[in-house]
Amino acid sequence: MLSVRGLEVSYGKIRAVQGVDLEVGEGEIVALIGANGAGKSSTLRAICGIEKVAAGTVSFKGEDITNLPSHVVLGKGIAQVPEGRMIFGNLTIEENLRLGGLRRSEEKIDTAIADMVDMFPQLRDRLSERGSALSGGQAQMLALARGVIARPDLLLLDEPALGLAPKTAGEIFDIIRGLRDRGLTIALVEQNLRQALAVADRGYVVESGRIVLEGTSGDLLANDYLHEAYLGVKREEA
Amino acid sequence: MIDFIQNTLDGITIGAGYALLAIGFTLIFGVLRRLNLAYGPSIMIGVFLGTFIYLHFDAGWLPVAIATVIGAILAGIYVERMCFWAIKEGAALASMVSTFAIWMQLEELVTVIFPERTYKFPTLGEMDYLEFAGLEMRAEHLIMLGIAVLMVGLLHVLLYRTRFGLSVRAVSENPAAARFMGINTGRVIFRAFILASAIGGVAGFLLVATDPTVTPKFGLQATFKGLIAMMLGGMGSIPGAIAGGVLLGIVERHMQAEFGAIMRDMAAYALLFLFLIFRPGGIMAQGVAAREAAALRRV
Numbered sequence: 001m002l003s004v005r006g007l008e009v010s011y012g013k014i015r016a017v018q019g020v021d022l023e024v025g026e027g028e029i030v031a032l033i034g035a036n037g038a039g040k041s042s043t044l045r046a047i048c049g050i051e052k053v054a055a056g057t058v059s060f061k062g063e064d065i066t067n068l069p070s071h072v073v074l075g076k077g078i079a080q081v082p083e084g085r086m087i088f089g090n091l092t093i094e095e096n097l098r099l100g101g102l103r104r105s106e107e108k109i110d111t112a113i114a115d116m117v118d119m120f121p122q123l124r125d126r127l128s129e130r131g132s133a134l135s136g137g138q139a140q141m142l143a144l145a146r147g148v149i150a151r152p153d154l155l156l157l158d159e160p161a162l163g164l165a166p167k168t169a170g171e172i173f174d175i176i177r178g179l180r181d182r183g184l185t186i187a188l189v190e191q192n193l194r195q196a197l198a199v200a201d202r203g204y205v206v207e208s209g210r211i212v213l214e215g216t217s218g219d220l221l222a223n224d225y226l227h228e229a230y231l232g233v234k235r236e237e238a
Numbered sequence: 239m240i241d242f243i244q245n246t247l248d249g250i251t252i253g254a255g256y257a258l259l260a261i262g263f264t265l266i267f268g269v270l271r272r273l274n275l276a277y278g279p280s281i282m283i284g285v286f287l288g289t290f291i292y293l294h295f296d297a298g299w300l301p302v303a304i305a306t307v308i309g310a311i312l313a314g315i316y317v318e319r320m321c322f323w324a325i326k327e328g329a330a331l332a333s334m335v336s337t338f339a340i341w342m343q344l345e346e347l348v349t350v351i352f353p354e355r356t357y358k359f360p361t362l363g364e365m366d367y368l369e370f371a372g373l374e375m376r377a378e379h380l381i382m383l384g385i386a387v388l389m390v391g392l393l394h395v396l397l398y399r400t401r402f403g404l405s406v407r408a409v410s411e412n413p414a415a416a417r418f419m420g421i422n423t424g425r426v427i428f429r430a431f432i433l434a435s436a437i438g439g440v441a442g443f444l445l446v447a448t449d450p451t452v453t454p455k456f457g458l459q460a461t462f463k464g465l466i467a468m469m470l471g472g473m474g475s476i477p478g479a480i481a482g483g484v485l486l487g488i489v490e491r492h493m494q495a496e497f498g499a500i501m502r503d504m505a506a507y508a509l510l511f512l513f514l515i516f517r518p519g520g521i522m523a524q525g526v527a528a529r530e531a532a533a534l535r536r537v
Binding site: 087095098103 | 415420421
């Protein structure tokens, strides 16, 4: 569904992404794992047209979408839930949801909002409250709902559990599994190796802007280097 | 006491015009987070296009009003393309300086085409003073107040009941997040600019039609009054722009009545400095800032 070849992203003289190749197949959850500053988020942002691609190509469903503006990329079927949620604190929760579905008809948005409050019951009685009134976990649920309401074919999730309590993070990953079960294809950026690979089918490990490892979640979880580098323990100790 | 009420009423009606100017300023500042010093001069272009239609075709107030709004929109588009679209994000100072350059350019253009010191402008018609309980109101001022209230109502519907309005509010709050929502922020900014210019055109027409002469210094006046009203209300806040405009009108009118016309503008600048020192966020924006800070703490 998504094919990225030789992707490079630069910020001035800093090359944040240096020749990334990755594939996301239909119905998969694919994780990009790496430390802070590895280039994972820049990769996602370049895919969805937020960052400029300095070199390489991004194709989606066979169509070259490299450097298309973000509003065009969304129209092609790729939505992103950005890092830090980016909830509009001065807009109501319902307005935040409507923003997610701006490209859909009023009638379809109403139906989709009803669908979302079924999926995220915490939002049901709070639709008229401002986004700023939500806790971190609720804000992440709103951000997820807002991404799903656009009815994308591919959902890009940038650190969905960042800053959340372990229990809330677990709920978020349960929701992500639920979204996959509904047929959504997901590319997920995450620093937490175990959480990411527990939910993903496959993963790519990103270091200094390059893919250094790739494989199925099972293979990566069994990798000694990853255990030492990301969990700080040798595999037999883990 | 009756004088106090009379001056307050007069201030509110004049303030309604200032409020419209401030709304235009605040709409542009809201979506761009950059100041447009050429906002008043682009309204002046509209007013002088109206003057041209009036002088050369003896047109009535309605065609003149339409020409004023069209002229303000065209000049606004010129300013947007030159100072905001062409100058990339992050160069706020370059944008502001370029709006100052365009201000000078537009003022020079008008001075060359209209070399006289003042020109006549059509009134809304021959109207009597309206009297009620010992108070007098100029009918034109009441019309200006009514149109301003109507415009604010329409703007509220546009911003809170339409997709365009939702996009404008999203871009105003967080343009980066708006891009993630698939909003074409450039298009929203362009349309918001047109909207602000149209509102400015209406405000310019009303302010000049109630005092039916126009000078090339109108751009300066419109910029100062609109900017001060926006700062008093709180930058980026539409309710603040209305409150700031009305407050400015009332203070100016009272000061003029007490100390003469020369004190009117002095009072406006003094009021601005008092706000900058004691309430720099303006009447409304401190509430917005507190809400945003609370949101950042929670999310």
